[in-house]
Amino acid sequence: MSISCADLKGLRHFRQIRLVAGEKGLYRQISWPFICTTSTISQWLHGGELIFISGAGLDCGEESLLSLMRESVSKGLAGMVMLTGERYIPEIPPSLVELADASCFPLFEMPWDVKLIDVTQEISENIMYRKEQAKKGQRFLEQLLFSADDSRTFEELSGLFGIPQRAFRFIAVAEIQAGDPAAAALDTIKSDLSHTLK
Known part of the structure; x- marks a missing residue:
């Protein structure tokens, strides 16, 4: 039994994270959380991962983020969580919201001050428990x-x-x-x- 994107809202550390698009894809199953630090992901992932984008080490321009989301959708990832704040990604561009909705690809917004380690650890532990x-x-x-x-x-x-x-x-x-x-x-x-x- 795996965890789906819909199950995330029941996790304690996911309470401050909100779904902004792709609600029709909440059934997608999550194989593992992955923190993205590269502009391309195909060679690193198998499919099913929930990808976290902090913006650190990445080009955070709208076109680059769109390209990363297109690649995530085509690779069959479970969804995307974008950390927003003043430093890297101030807000999620509307074009990403449109693409996520059109692709039924869950897109979440996570405040920058929420500890990423707590969120990814809780997801990982939940996946291992369910397995x-x-x-x-x-x-x-x-x-x-x-x-x-x-x-x-x-x-x-x-x-x-x-x-x-x-x-x-x-x-x-x-x-x-x-x-x-x-x-x-x-x-x-x-x-x-x-x-x-x-």
Whole structure:
């Protein structure tokens, strides 16, 4: 289970950061926070990162920032957080807001005096926690479905793996056949399905 841009508003250190554009892209999943210190990012990132732009060491002109956002969108990043203040980026240019909205690319504004280390650390810890929880869920399901040892009840197994017990349970199977055009986008489909069910 990963964290999406929509989940950021629930983090303590993200409270002073506001969404300024790209609301339709809040479903995007975040693989990791990345602090940008170069004018180009393609060679450094895999996709899915939440990029932080402080302006330090960068050309903060409108065209340069637009170019960086276009590259971020084409690389499949989760979103962008721009630190604004008097020193580097006084305000987010309207052209970036327009591009973010048109691309469904979340664009956040972060006051310069908010500690960047606190924000990125909280996001990283949340990602790692969710990954660990997802592993527990996967091990629980594997044990439940494939273990030859049937001496443990469902309740005992769920307690062992820290899976919350509910009064009701659902099982669903989603199958995509090889050769189906959707198979190429399988990871995105899994991510979107998981987020929708959540």
